[in-house]
Amino acid sequence: DARVTQTPRDKVTEMGQEVTMRCQPILGHNTVFWYRQTMMQGLELLAYFRNRAPLDDSGMPKDRFSAEMPDATLATLKIQPSEPRDSAVYFCASGHGLAGSREQFFGPGTRLTVL
């Protein structure tokens, strides 16, 4: 049963610290998405990759957030420095980007708390 995996599942850190979240997309999927979910804003798209290349990161605060795909099996989302307003659940999703598909498979999320 292929699944998207994310680590860590929970992260508590202090303001100013660097946070790195990792995602392993489903093998064979060539599109990866990072979402942030908060009570106030709901589900927001932060960044989106296809074949490891960033296609859209317009939803991401550029001054502190960065997203990369070092290889096809790993996507990372980094926050440096972290702030309390970054507290949220961060979801990774992957898809295989076939024409007309568009279905995304979500990981279990990383719950980030910045104190």
Add this chain to the structure above:
Amino acid sequence: AQSVSQHNHHVILSEAASLELGCNYSYGGTVNLFWYVQYPGQHLQLLLKYFSGDPLVKGIKGFEAEFIKSKFSFNLRKPSVQWSDTAEYFCAVNAFNSGNEKLTFGTGTRLTIIP
């Protein structure tokens, strides 16, 4: 750019009641439509999707949705809900001709089923 509206923020029903959750989108072109469910503390899972063909789509767990193009709607229905359907439900749209796999999510509808 596409947008999605879910007007019901919180719906409370008794078991065995019928359910209909509203979803309207704004986009003039061809769309792919999705309903995702998020059970408490879990990640988003796909309930059903519409790409083309029969506008009445059946999904998992007895859910169905009807695409009405003239109304830009994709409402989710279930004839008889169960306590286990308590969850948050998200409608999402992908603009098929936009050349990307981005999904735009609605703000979600929290469904509470009373035993």
